[in-house]
Amino acid sequence: MTLNTVADPESALVDPRFLDAGEAALVVEFGDTVDPTINDRVLALDAVLRADPPAGTREFVPTYRSLMIHYDPLQIDRDSLVAGVRRAMGAVVEGRGTAATWTLPCCYDPALAEDLDEAAQILGLTRDEAVALHVKAAYRVYMCGFTPGQPYLGGVPEPLKISRRPTPRPPHPAGAVLIGGGLCVVAPFVMPTGWYVIGRTPERLYAAERKVAFLIQAGDILRFDPIDLATFRNLEQRAASGEIVARKRVA
Amino acid sequence: MMAASSEAIVRVLSAGPGATLQDAGRHGYLRFGVTAAGPMDQLAHATANLAVGNPAGSTALEVSVGGIEVTAESTPLHVAIAGGEFALSLDGRPLPPAVALNLEEDAVLKIRAGRSGSWCYLAVAGRFVVPTVLGSHATHTRTGFGGVDGRAIVAGDRLGLEPSGASAPSPSAIVAPWLDRPLDTLRVVLGPQHDYFADDQIAAFLAGPWSVSAKGDRMACFLEGPRLRHARDYNIVSDGIAMGAIQVPGDGRPIVLMADRQSTGGYPKIATIIGPDLGRLAQARPGVAFSFEAVSIAQAVAARREQAALLARGIVVEPLVRTHLSSEFLLGLNLIDGVVGVDAFG
Numbered sequence: 001m002t003l004n005t006v007a008d009p010e011s012a013l014v015d016p017r018f019l020d021a022g023e024a025a026l027v028v029e030f031g032d033t034v035d036p037t038i039n040d041r042v043l044a045l046d047a048v049l050r051a052d053p054p055a056g057t058r059e060f061v062p063t064y065r066s067l068m069i070h071y072d073p074l075q076i077d078r079d080s081l082v083a084g085v086r087r088a089m090g091a092v093v094e095g096r097g098t099a100a101t102w103t104l105p106c107c108y109d110p111a112l113a114e115d116l117d118e119a120a121q122i123l124g125l126t127r128d129e130a131v132a133l134h135v136k137a138a139y140r141v142y143m144c145g146f147t148p149g150q151p152y153l154g155g156v157p158e159p160l161k162i163s164r165r166p167t168p169r170p171p172h173p174a175g176a177v178l179i180g181g182g183l184c185v186v187a188p189f190v191m192p193t194g195w196y197v198i199g200r201t202p203e204r205l206y207a208a209e210r211k212v213a214f215l216i217q218a219g220d221i222l223r224f225d226p227i228d229l230a231t232f233r234n235l236e237q238r239a240a241s242g243e244i245v246a247r248k249r250v251a
Numbered sequence: 252m253m254a255a256s257s258e259a260i261v262r263v264l265s266a267g268p269g270a271t272l273q274d275a276g277r278h279g280y281l282r283f284g285v286t287a288a289g290p291m292d293q294l295a296h297a298t299a300n301l302a303v304g305n306p307a308g309s310t311a312l313e314v315s316v317g318g319i320e321v322t323a324e325s326t327p328l329h330v331a332i333a334g335g336e337f338a339l340s341l342d343g344r345p346l347p348p349a350v351a352l353n354l355e356e357d358a359v360l361k362i363r364a365g366r367s368g369s370w371c372y373l374a375v376a377g378r379f380v381v382p383t384v385l386g387s388h389a390t391h392t393r394t395g396f397g398g399v400d401g402r403a404i405v406a407g408d409r410l411g412l413e414p415s416g417a418s419a420p421s422p423s424a425i426v427a428p429w430l431d432r433p434l435d436t437l438r439v440v441l442g443p444q445h446d447y448f449a450d451d452q453i454a455a456f457l458a459g460p461w462s463v464s465a466k467g468d469r470m471a472c473f474l475e476g477p478r479l480r481h482a483r484d485y486n487i488v489s490d491g492i493a494m495g496a497i498q499v500p501g502d503g504r505p506i507v508l509m510a511d512r513q514s515t516g517g518y519p520k521i522a523t524i525i526g527p528d529l530g531r532l533a534q535a536r537p538g539v540a541f542s543f544e545a546v547s548i549a550q551a552v553a554a555r556r557e558q559a560a561l562l563a564r565g566i567v568v569e570p571l572v573r574t575h576l577s578s579e580f581l582l583g584l585n586l587i588d589g590v591v592g593v594d595a596f597g
Contacts, residue, residue, distance in 0.1 A: 019443035022523030023551035025493035027443045034488055061281045061491040063515050068491025070281070073552045074559060145284040145489065145515035148394060152489075189394055206283075208384060214283045 016041075016089075018082050019066075023073050028085055029066040034154060038065050039142050043219040044092045045085070054084035062218045063143045064152075099219045101138075103247040104186065106177055106199040106224040107232035108134075114172070115196040119162055119179060131226065133157045134198065139184060139222040147189040149206030149214045153222055156184050164194040175200045177224070186222075199224070202235035203246045210242050260324035261375060261410040264359065267317015269469070272379060272398035272410075273510075275308030277387035281514040287494070288389035288397065291370045291469060291510050292530035294558060295334040295430055299374035301566040302331035302351045302425045304417035310381070310388040311374040312404065316364035321373070323354045324409065329376035329418045330354050333425055335368010335534045341422065349430060351568050352422035368534045377414035391511055393470075423568035429561050434541045437528045438554065439497070441545050443490075444519035448499075449482045456505070456521055459542040463535045469511040472532055478503035481519065489517040495524035495532075507532060525551040527558045 019027040028045065031038035046062045049069070053060075056076025061068040071081055108116060108131045120130040137160075139153035146152075161182040169192065172178070176187045180195030187193070188205040201224075205215050216222070225247075227235065235245045273296065276289025290296035290313055297307035305311075312319070314337070331351040332339055339346040340361045346352070348371070354360055362371060381388050381399060390398030399408055445453060455477045464473040474497075485501045492498075496508045498518040507524060508516070509532075524532055525546065535541070546554075 020440050020523070020548060021443050021491065021493040021520070022440050022495055023525055023548050023555060025491070025523075027490060029443075029490070032488055059279055059281050061514060063490045064488050066490045068281075068493070070493070073548075074556060077552070078548050143489070143515065144282065146513055148280070148283055148285045148396075150284050213385070214280075218282070 018085075020078070021068065023078075024071060026069045026071065026078065026081055026085075027066050028069065031065045034064050034142065036140060036154070039140070039154075039219075041092075042067050045089060046218070048088045048091050049085070052088075054081060054088075057081070057084075063145070099221065099250075100217075101221040101223070101249045102216060103223045103225050103249075104201050104203055105227045105231070105235055105245060106135075106201050107227050107229060108199045109229040109232070111229060112200040112232065113198050115169070116198045119196040119198055123159060123162055125159060130160065130198065133160045134179075134184075135224050135226050137223075141216055141218050141220045141222060143218045144214075144216065146185075147187065147191060147206075149188045149216065150185055151205070151216045151218075151220070151222065153184040153186075156182060162196060165196070168192045168194045169197075172197050173200065175202065175204070177201060200232070201246075202227075202232050202239050203244070204239050207239075207242065210244075212244070215244065215246065259326045259328055259375075259377065259412040259414045261312075261328065261412065262322050262324045263404055263406055263408040263410070264320040264322060265406045266319045266404050266408075267315060268403060269315030269317050270319050270404040271313050271390035271392070271469075272310050272381060272388055272404070273313045273390060274310040274388045276510070277385050277389050277391070277397065280385055281491070284514050285385060285396075286391050286394065286511055286513060288387075288391040288469075289510050290372065291533035292334060292372075294527075294530045294562075295370070295534075296372045296374075297562055298349070298425065298427050298430060298566060299331045299333040299372040301562060302333065302349075302427075302568060303329050303374050303376035304415060305374055305376060307562060309374065310379040311372045312410075314362050314371050314373060316369055318361070318363040319373070319404070320359060320361045321354075322359050323356050325356065326414065327356060328354045328412070328414060329421075330360070331374045331425060332360075332362060332371055333374075333427060333430060334371025336365045337368060337371045338363045338365040346422060347424050347571070349425035349427050350422050350571070351419050351425055353418060367536060367539075369536060370533055375412055375414070376417035377412045380411040380413060393511065419568055420570050422571045424571050426567040426569060429558070432531045432534070434531055434535050434539050436542055436544045437532055438525045438546045438551065439522035439543045440525060440548060440551055441522045442520070443523075444487065445521050447481050447483060447485070447487075447519035448479065448521055452479050452482070453521070455479060457543045457545060460540040461505075461542065462538050462540050463532070465537045467509075469509060471509055471512065472507040472535070474505040474507065476505075479505065479521070485519060487517055487519055489515045492516045492520070493523055495526065495529050496520045497522050497524065509533065525554060527551075527554040 395401030
């Protein structure tokens with residue numbers, strides 16, 4: 001992460017766009033593309049604001065390229081909020097405070113990787129090549145969204161980048177690992193999808209009864225560890241009883 | 252849903268689709284992709300709760316045009332209904348659409364779609380006893396969060412309560428003129444992506460006329476009216492979505508994102524309906540025409556302050572008199588149900 005508030009007149013950090021999403025939400029926009037540098041700025045501002053939230057702010061929602069601040073306009077007016085955000089940007093420091101690196105077990109057995117062969121064929125790869133590419137990469141969690149605990153992952157190797165399906169496929173099971181639109185996601189909830197299911201993790205990225213309900217945060221790094229079907233079944237049982245079966249390393 | 256040790260029970264005799272338990276919403280987890288849910292018409296939800304002495308954001312039953320029929324089991328309940336102009340009756344006798352009453356054991360309270368409005372709220376004095384999910388009772392059926400096992404209410408459900416003991420002359424009309432809201436014009440703040448549209452498209456957006464499609468639900472209201480053209484690519488990199496955001500996908504047909512919206516999304520949002528006007532949109536029936544008016548943040552905040560002040564004064568109820576039921580309304584009931592009048596309410 002290369003963040004500081006000096007010198008660079010081109011830096012979006014110096015002057016992000018402040019956009020209104022109604023009278024109770026403010027968008028702090030650092031760019032309009034999927035870019036690790038832009039995302040770093042979003043996450044750095046998010047971290048500073050969360051550590052010391054201005055009175056009247058309600059929720060901070062980091063996305064690829066912007067931070068949405070939900071606020072109560074009867075408690076803090078827009079100008080004061082913007083001033084608070086500018087002050088917070090002055091407190092942004094280099095380094096990635098809370099980022100963790102996760103290794104997520106993932107089973108690529110055709111029994112669970114329902115669309116792996118189809119995706120590999122479209123990409124002109126063998127199944128094994130596709131899996132090797134997916135396992136080799138490190139993924140950045142740009143944001144979480146769509147369903148509870150679902151991370152959007154950048155860092156998909158070029159040969160694995162695949163467009164979305166022209167029409168959605170039937171619902172996938174919980175824990176599906178999907179690729180589509182040049183990205184990868186891990187989907188904790190059963191949903192229909194326009195993406196391709198290339199594996200499944202036994203880990204539960206959201207578990208209401210677990211002390212840590214949500215495992216992964218925006219800014220974390222994810223890797224996938226290939227496991228066979230028997231290991232998957234075993235880890236799935238352990239995860240069901242509340243155990244965290246992914247491995248975490250804090251930077 | 253079995254109510255085991257609770258003192259009081261609302262028993263659901265019949266329920267149309269779309270009835271759910273809602274509190275003020277599940278807040279604080281948008282960053283993890285958790286939908287806030289909460290009431291479609293926050294003003295009506297708060298009004299019903301305040302009318303029975305509950306805090307404004309308490310858990311209440313949100314009822315769709317599918318209607319519902321309930322009774323009290325084991326002990327009488329003090330309840331209030333407010334929202335759209337629904338057709339209510341107690342043991343077959345008509346009631347005005349905003350009313351507080353004591354629901355005696357085995358008395359049948361029937362809520363059906365009326366002349367206008369899409370949602371109404373049944374609040375009960377006390378606290379519903381259902382599990383809390385991430386700090387809230389709000390039902391979000393797509394993820395199975397909150398309410399009764401994360402699902403809509405169905406016939407046979409028995410909703411347990413800890414009653415508060417509040418009561419009032421029964422039945423009483425709720426004096427809430429602010430719920431009589433014509434749809435005509437909805438106020439918006441332009442943006443956050445109105446720069447994806449040329450000026451003539453912004454003008455077309457504001458002028459409409461618009462109406463809501465019948466396919467809307469708690470997640471979104473689909474607008475029917477002029478097709479809007481984007482000035483540039485309509486695929487944007489996902490960013491946050493506020494309730495009331497009006498996104499315009501590639502086909503140029505705007506969609507207003509409501510209580511069950513996802514936390515983020517990838518279409519340009521031309522404008523955002525101001526908080527105080529969201530309930531009016533939620534109550535819109537298909538075919539009723541309206542337009543948009545762009546206002547400043549300051550104007551939107553002033554409207555919000557005004558609405559908060561209305562509720563802060565408290566809810567007045569008054570004994571029911573014949574004038575609470577319009578002659579047109581009574582005539583309709585007479586023709587349909589053979590019910591004669593409200594003299595029994597004295």
